[in-house]
Every structure is written in C-alpha cells, then in structure tokens.
Amino acid sequence: xxxxxxxxxxxxxxxxxxxxxxxSLGIVFGDIGTSPLYVMKAIVNARQSGNNMPFNExxxxxxxxxxxxxxxxxxxxxxxIALRADNKGEGGILALFSLVKNLKKxxxxxxxxxGAAALIADGVITPSLTVMSAIEGLEIYNPHTPVVPITIGIxxxxxVVQQFGTSFIGKFFGPIMVVWFxxxxxxxxxxxxxxxxxxxxxxxxxxxKLIVNSPSAIVILGAVFLCTTGAEALYSDLxxxxxxxxxxxxxxxxxxxxxxxxxxxxxLLTNYQNPxxxxxxxxxxxxxxxxxxxxxxxxxxxxxxxxxQALITGSFTIFSEAMSLNLWPNQKIxxxxxxKGQMYIPRINWGLLLFCVIVVLHFRExxxxxxxxxxxxxxxxxxxxxLLVFWLLKHRxxxxxxxxxxxxxxxxxxxxxxxxxxKFMEGGWITVVLGGFIGVCMYAWxxxxxxxxxxxxxxxxxxxxxIIKDMKLDETIPKYATNLAYLSRAKRSDEVESKIIYxxxxxxxxxxxxxxxxxxxxxxxxxxxxxTVDEILPGTIYKVNFLLGFKVDRRINDYxxxxxxxxxxxDTIPSRSSHPSLRAYNIPPDLKYVIIDNSYINDILLxxxxxxxxxxxxxxxxxGSDDFKAWGxxxxxxxxxxxxxxxxxxxxxxxxxxxxxxxxx
Numbered sequence: 001x002x003x004x005x006x007x008x009x010x011x012x013x014x015x016x017x018x019x020x021x022x023x024s025l026g027i028v029f030g031d032i033g034t035s036p037l038y039v040m041k042a043i044v045n046a047r048q049s050g051n052n053m054p055f056n057e058x059x060x061x062x063x064x065x066x067x068x069x070x071x072x073x074x075x076x077x078x079x080x081i082a083l084r085a086d087n088k089g090e091g092g093i094l095a096l097f098s099l100v101k102n103l104k105k106x107x108x109x110x111x112x113x114x115g116a117a118a119l120i121a122d123g124v125i126t127p128s129l130t131v132m133s134a135i136e137g138l139e140i141y142n143p144h145t146p147v148v149p150i151t152i153g154i155x156x157x158x159x160v161v162q163q164f165g166t167s168f169i170g171k172f173f174g175p176i177m178v179v180w181f182x183x184x185x186x187x188x189x190x191x192x193x194x195x196x197x198x199x200x201x202x203x204x205x206x207x208x209k210l211i212v213n214s215p216s217a218i219v220i221l222g223a224v225f226l227c228t229t230g231a232e233a234l235y236s237d238l239x240x241x242x243x244x245x246x247x248x249x250x251x252x253x254x255x256x257x258x259x260x261x262x263x264x265x266x267x268l269l270t271n272y273q274n275p276x277x278x279x280x281x282x283x284x285x286x287x288x289x290x291x292x293x294x295x296x297x298x299x300x301x302x303x304x305x306x307x308x309q310a311l312i313t314g315s316f317t318i319f320s321e322a323m324s325l326n327l328w329p330n331q332k333i334x335x336x337x338x339x340k341g342q343m344y345i346p347r348i349n350w351g352l353l354l355f356c357v358i359v360v361l362h363f364r365e366x367x368x369x370x371x372x373x374x375x376x377x378x379x380x381x382x383x384x385x386x387l388l389v390f391w392l393l394k395h396r397x398x399x400x401x402x403x404x405x406x407x408x409x410x411x412x413x414x415x416x417x418x419x420x421x422x423k424f425m426e427g428g429w430i431t432v433v434l435g436g437f438i439g440v441c442m443y444a445w446x447x448x449x450x451x452x453x454x455x456x457x458x459x460x461x462x463x464x465x466x467i468i469k470d471m472k473l474d475e476t477i478p479k480y481a482t483n484l485a486y487l488s489r490a491k492r493s494d495e496v497e498s499k500i501i502y503x504x505x506x507x508x509x510x511x512x513x514x515x516x517x518x519x520x521x522x523x524x525x526x527x528x529x530x531x532t533v534d535e536i537l538p539g540t541i542y543k544v545n546f547l548l549g550f551k552v553d554r555r556i557n558d559y560x561x562x563x564x565x566x567x568x569x570x571d572t573i574p575s576r577s578s579h580p581s582l583r584a585y586n587i588p589p590d591l592k593y594v595i596i597d598n599s600y601i602n603d604i605l606l607x608x609x610x611x612x613x614x615x616x617x618x619x620x621x622x623x624g625s626d627d628f629k630a631w632g633x634x635x636x637x638x639x640x641x642x643x644x645x646x647x648x649x650x651x652x653x654x655x656x657x658x659x660x661x662x663x664x665x
Contacts, residue, residue, distance in 0.1 A: 014089070020245035025181070026173030028237045028246055029253045030307030031126055032074070032230025033177060036184060036257065037133040037300060039066065040264040040283040042223035042370050046216060053214050056197070056269050061210025063201035063265045065224040067258055073381075074231040077409055079250050082235045082384065083243040085391045090526045090551060091238025092314075093119065093384050094321040098526075100390040108390065109446060113327060115383030116318055117439035119232060121376040121431050123315035124355040126229075127155055127308035129373050133366040134300035137285045140293050151360050154301070158308050159353040162344050163334070173306050180303045183296075185256035187287050188263030195266040222374055222419035227261070229377040230307075232384065236314050239526070239551070263287050315352060316343045323554065324522060326449055327442045329624030333553050343553075347623070355434060363427060371423030376431040378417045385409045441620045448617025451610050457498040458490055461517075464501050465537045468515065471504075472540055477511040481592035482578050484512035485560065488519050493534050493543060499596050499643040507641065513589070514573055517543045518556060526551035531563055535572075542567075557593075564591070593638045 043062045047055075087095040097112035131151050138145040192198065200206060211217045234246060241249075264283040271286070288296045320343060322328035334344045363369045385406070392402045420428060471477060486500045496517055504510050517536075528549035535542055544563055548554065568575035576583045577590065606614070 014242055014244070016244040016248060020241055021249045022174035022178070024174075024237075024241040024245045024249040025177040025253070026175075026306065027310050027313075028234055028241055029177065029181075029230065029249065030173075030303065030310040031130075031233045032228065033181060033184075033253060033257070034130045034133075034300070034303050034307045035227050035229065036260045036264070037130065037282070037284050037304070038366055038370065039223065039226045040261065040268070042226055042367065043220060044268065044283065045367060046219045046223045053210070055272055057206070058210065058214070059265045059268055060198065060201050061206045061214070062220060062224060063198065063261055064204060064207035065210065065221070066227045066261050067201055068204050068207055069224055069228050070254060070257065072408075072412065073228045074234070075250070075254065077385075078231045078235050079247055081405070082388060083238060083246060085388060086238055086243065088525050088527065088549075089239050089242070092236035092318070092321070093232070093380065093387065094318060094325060094327075095239075095526065096384065096387045096391060098325065100387055100394060103390055103394060105390065108387070109327075110443070111383045111386050112325075113439050113442045113446070114435075115380045115387075116322060116327070117435040117442060118376045118379035118383070118431070119236075120315055120318055120438050121434040122229070122232075122373070122380065123311045123318075124352060124359060124434055125369060125373045125376060125431070126311045127158065127304075128356050128359045128363075129366050129369045130304035130307050131155060131158075131301065132360065132369070133282075134297060134304040136282065136366055137293060137297040137300060140281075140285055148360060148364055152357055154305065155308075155353065155356050155360070158305060158312070159349055159356075162312065162349050163346070173309070176299075176302050177306060180299060181253060181256040183299060184260040188256075188259035188261070191263040191266045191270075191287050192259075194270045198262050198266045198269065201262065201265065218419045218422060220419075221416060222371065222423060225374045225378065225416040225419060226370060227257075229373060232377060232380050233310060233314055235384070236317065237310070260284075312349070312352065313343075316345050316348060319345055319348050320553065321551065322442065324548070324551070326522075327446050329445060329621055330554055331624055333555075359430065362430070368427050371420060371427040372429075372431045374416070375420040375423075375428040376435060378413060378420050379431075379435065382410070382413045382417060385413060440616060444613050444616035445620050447613050448620075451606075451614060451617075453489070455605065456489075458492070458495040459498045459501060461494055461496050461536050461541065461543075464505065465541060467505060469537060469540060471509060471511050472513065474511065477509045479512065480508075480510040481512045482589040483514045483516065483564070483573070483591045484510060485516040485518055485591065485593045487556070487593070487595055488517045490517075490519060491521075493545070494536075496543075497596075502643050503594055503596055503641055507643065510594075513540075513578055515541045516560070517541070518546070518560060519543065520546045520548055520554065520556075523547050523549045525549050528552065531559070533563070533567070591637055595638060595640045596643050 043059075047058055053061075082096075083091065085091070085096055085099065087099050093115040094112060097108065101108060101112075128151070131154050132147060135145070135147050135150050135154070139147070210220065214220060234250070238246065264287055267287045268283055284300075285293055285296060316333075319328055319331070320333060323330050331345055331347060334346070359369065359372075363372075389402060389406050392405065393399075424432070484504075486496075486503070488496055488500060490496050500517070504515070526549040528547050529552050530547040532545045532547070533542055534545070544560065546556070546559055564573070567573045574589060577587045
C-alpha cells in the first residue's frame, strides 16, 4: 500500500482523505495558487496604448481567457487526463517518459530532456518571481522599499534551510494555504458587488472577441498564460498526494482563484476612471483595504515561500529521476528530515540559489520576469503533450480522441508559446539560457555514456574464472582484500567489462577471497527494490544485480551491505574475518570497492560530434559528485583507478624498427 509521510502525517495516497486534501493544498498548489499576485497586473500592463478596445471589454475578455485557460489547460488536460498517466502512482514529465520510452521512438528522450530542462528553469524563475511579487506589496506603504535586498535575503533563507529539512515547518503548509485560498476568495467576493457585469467573463465569446479584435492579443495571451503555470507542478506532485486528493482540492482551489480574479477585474472596472488610479498599482493589493495590506503582504510572502519550497523540492525530484534514467550524473542525495520524499541534493541546491540571485539582480522587478516564467512552462507543457499522445497510443485509446487531443492542445500551447517567445529579448532569453544549459548537459551525458559504451569491450567471465581461481590460491600475491567489489554496467549476466579483468589481473594482481560484480538494472516501476545473485565461480565470484526503480536512490554501499548480511546469514560467505587474529574476536571481513574511471579514447576513433559530446560529458562529470560519493560509498574503502577504455587497433600498419643497438660494458 502506497503511504506518504508529510509533516508527521501518514495517509494512503490512493484514498481520498481530509489529510490528503490538506497536504495537497500545501505542496501541490503553491505555484498556481500564487498566480493572482501577478497575472492581472501583467494583463493591465499588456494593454498597449494603441488598443482601442473599451477597457471593460478588454478586462472581461482577459478574465474569460483566464477562466477557460484554467478549465481547458489545468482541469481537462492535467487534472482529468494527465493524472491518469501515472507510473505506479508517480507523475511528472520524466515519469511519463519512463512509461513510453520502450515504444522504439529513439528521439523521445529529447522531448523528455527539453521538458525537464525547462521545468528546472521554472524552479529558478518561480521562487524569484513569487517572492518579489509579494514583497513589492510593501511599496504601497513606502515606494522606496528595498525590494531586491529583501527578496534575496528571503531566498537565501529558503535555500539554506533545505539542508536541515522542512518536515517541521511542512506541517503548517496545508493550513497556511487554506487560509491563503480563503482570503483570495473572500477578497474577490467583497468586490463582485461593485460590478456584476464582470460575471459575463464566463462566456467564452468574450475571450474569442478579445483575441480576434485586440491588436495586442498575442501579448495578452502571454500574460493570461501565467494563470496556469503551476499545472505541470500539479502533475509532478502526483506521487506525494494521489490523484483523488489532488482532484478534490483542485475544485476548491479553482473556485477561490476565479473569485479572486473576478474581484480584481471588478475593482479595475470600478476604479480605472478615477483620477487617482495608477496602472502601476498591483490589482491584487488594490482590492485589499488599506489596513489589510501589511497582513496581506505577510500572508502572500508565506504563500510565496511555500510555492518556492514546492518548486525546489520538485527540482530535487527531477534531478533524482534524471540520475536513474541516465540523463544526469549520480550525485550525493541526503534526507535531512528522515523522510524519503524530502530529499536534499547539495550541489543542486546551491546552484539553484546562485541562479535565483542572478535572476533577481538582473530583472529587479517581478514584471520583467514574466516573459521568462511563461516561456519555461510553455515549453514543458508542449513536451508533456507530445509524450501524452504517445502514452494514449500505447494504451490503445480511440485514435479520433487522440487526434482531437493533439490538435487542441498543440494549438493552445503553440499559441501561448508564440505569445511568450515574442518577449525573448525582454527576459525570455534567460529561460533559453538556463534550460538550454541543463538540456545540453543532459543530452551530452546521455549520449556520452552511449559513445563510451560503443568502445567498451565486454568479455565472457568464464574465460577468466580459472585464472582468478588460481590467483586466489597463489599466496605469493599479497592479499588485496577479503571481499572485493566492482561496479559494472554489463547487461548480460555472463559478461563483464574488460577493464575490470584488466584491474584484477593485469594492472595490479588483486587477490581476494570473494569477488563481487555489482550491476544496476533500471526498472519501470518507480519503487522496485530487489536484488539477484548469480554465483559465477562457486565460493569465489558473484554477480549481484540490483533491480531499482527510478525513484529509488543509487546508494549501493547501503544496499550491498544488506546483500552481504544475507549471504553471511545463509553461510554463502563467512561472517568473520579470514585473518585468525581478527576472527577470534568475531571481527567481520573487510570490504573494498574498486571504481574504474574510463579515462581515454583515442580521438582518431571519434567523429567531430562525438568529440564535442564527450568534452561536454567530461564537464558534466566534473560538476557532478566524486565517483565514490555518487555511488553512496565512503572514501575509506574505495579505490578509484583509471584504465584504457578500449584496446582497439588504431593504426593499420605496424611501426617499422629502424635499428637496435646493444652496448657491451
């Protein structure tokens, strides 16, 4: 039974429960729930001076676009359809990719890479935008509020806290977001009576009229799209809360969001002709009574922090899944809260903080970040649509429905993409830079591994068992270890990389009592956690294959320790040291890992594209963790060696000997 621990609460994510709904409100809807902070402000700013459409028709049309975007994009595509595309309860673009990667479409990994990279870029833009939007509310009191320093200070605190875990404060996320959404709805209702005509926005005709008649329609769509940017995060958090809890809580969230948008629209229609009205006033704070602005800023900041926390945690999850899918190098993962879902990846955390600070210092205003924000999510949504089409095909859904789905959502998202890409120079470029950097690194890692695999020679283990058997008995060779373990990527159970044989026999003969070849086989089930043992040479050589899902970390040291205990328990290997003096005191046998770094491929064997790919691959490997940290093994019992990656003949002709001189002394 799938259970989740969140802030001390235990609940079955497959069942609808009060706790499940509360947790969903706390960790799923932070991103989309903070969109009222900036959407209507962006829409007002998008109304160009040359727009001759009456202001009331403009606002009603924009609100109609918001209502139907939330309905078509978030409700139908994600809440109704995408949540069904779960991988054993897990969601998100990489989980979706793992479901369709076996369809023999070799290019689908590129779709997954582009979508994941854009979502990671969103993990940088969202904290920066939401926190700054909340702090900008203080400018109503003091126009000279130091927004940038305060925003950076809050972001630093958010990222520093990650290493200590968030389980303690996580239990407050749900209640705070309940208050947030109730305040959103209450503020909206309080202004509806000012102008009931705003309810006409539910008619999609007004959205159509705005798009057709407004000369700035493409810019308006870019602003409207911001209302649904959290939909992808909603899908990614499926594994934390379950589809039933997310669907029910979304009903409440959607009502509160629409009420707030309608209230902002009614306030704008009532006040835009007033002499004191200024387009620079954020309608979100404009609908608040003067006395409520400061509490509103505090609550908005809390909601922004919760939204940021969700995106940061989501980024950790994406990188963790990417490691398991061979799209990113293995890196050290900590669990500061003791809860599996609350992971912490140090290098990713500090990298995200650095990029957030750069974004804040560059843009200095939340309004200037909107183009970058919209573009990153549009790209991810497009990639998700493509993968969903293949998922629907895999499940033999009616092809007419698939065609309609593809046409409708590709048209909608390409329209939003066009609306956001025109602001490339105004801020959208930063999404391309951030997402492009991550995407190129993922591409190089995935293909660099493939290139290296082409040159790695695999040999039959049985051809070397007699040599290793004799080595074990040869006491003229110093004993290297009692238990000696190698990490291998060989897919066939009877094969091993030639570099491992090179290390055991040629580089430095390594005599041991037991040799273990450790491999990992990635499983589609995200939480598969099993192993098999194949005894290659009785009492001497064992091949251990770990069957791990993409949500299970690659902590081989911990898992192999469990395997050794099992082998000792059934007397397959001794439980005490082979040295008499240590065995007398029941000291367990020693263990040493050997990790071999493939160090050299002759450039003559590579194409220009392969050389470039491997250069980027080596850079990505450099920014990743050390080999022993990445595999979860401690440095005290790990030896990292280098070995020739291939022994292929590079030159066709044997070099000719020109002479040989022997001097007699």
